[in-house]
Amino acid sequence: MTVINLYDEMFDVVNALERDQINYAVCGGLAVAIHGLVRATRDIDLLILREDLVGVLAAARRCGFNLEGGMLPMGAGEPFPRDIFRVSKAIGKDLVTLDLLIVNPLLQPAWDAREYYEWHGRKLQAVSPAGLYVMKKACRATKRYFRPSDTGTLAR
Numbered sequence: 163m164t165v166i167n168l169y170d171e172m173f174d175v176v177n178a179l180e181r182d183q184i185n186y187a188v189c190g191g192l193a194v195a196i197h198g199l200v201r202a203t204r205d206i207d208l209l210i211l212r213e214d215l216v217g218v219l220a221a222a223r224r225c226g227f228n229l230e231g232g233m234l235p236m237g238a239g240e241p242f243p244r245d246i247f248r249v250s251k252a253i254g255k256d257l258v259t260l261d262l263l264i265v266n267p268l269l270q271p272a273w274d275a276r277e278y279y280e281w282h283g284r285k286l287q288a289v290s291p292a293g294l295y296v297m298k299k300a301c302r303a304t305k306r307y308f309r310p311s312d313t314g315t316l317a318r
Contacts, residue, residue, distance in 0.1 A: 166256055168203070168206065168258065169192075171225070171251070173284060173286075175221065175227070178222070178224055179218065179221050182221050185276075186208045186287055187210075187276035187287050187288055188207070188208060188289065189207045189209045189289040189293075189294065190203060190207030192207065193289050197294070205259040205260070205261055206261070207263060208260065208262055208263065209269060209273055209289060210263070211264075211273075218262055222249055226251040226252075227250060227258075228251070229252060229257070230248075231250065232248065243266075244263065244269070245266070246262065246264070247262040248262075263297075271293065272289050272296050272297045273289075276288060277290055
């Protein structure tokens with residue numbers, strides 16, 4: 163049985179992006195963990211600029227993420243639909259998914275507030291706690307990662 167270490171997979175991609183000097187921001191469940199609130203997650207979520215998509219995919223391919231699911235439009239008919247490009251990596255019989263969330267006007271504040279954080283002895287760019295809340299609220303999924311008590315903890 164193959165054991166997937168999601169942190170190692172994330173750091174491989176992040177290191178490749180840093181080498182290529184491509185900006186990104188870890189978001190989703192891993193960003194919540196970076197801010198000290200552990201949540202179960204099965205994928206890697208990165209916020210990226212649309213113009214960096216080709217470069218991000220090239221970096222991800224070098225890390226073994228070569229199974230492209232393509233662009234997934236989300237929120238069709240809403241004022242600010244969201245685009246997510248999904249690419250995966252096979253490890254044994256399992257898949258690790260990398261979701262690339264494309265910055266749009268709704269996600270721009272989260273992108274603008276990204277910062278470098280040290281986590282597990284490494285520096286990486288991640289969405290700030292306030293940015294995470296904005297992202298989840300924008301996606302109408304705040305309760306998925308946050309409990310009411312978490313917002314105060316993350317805001318500190």
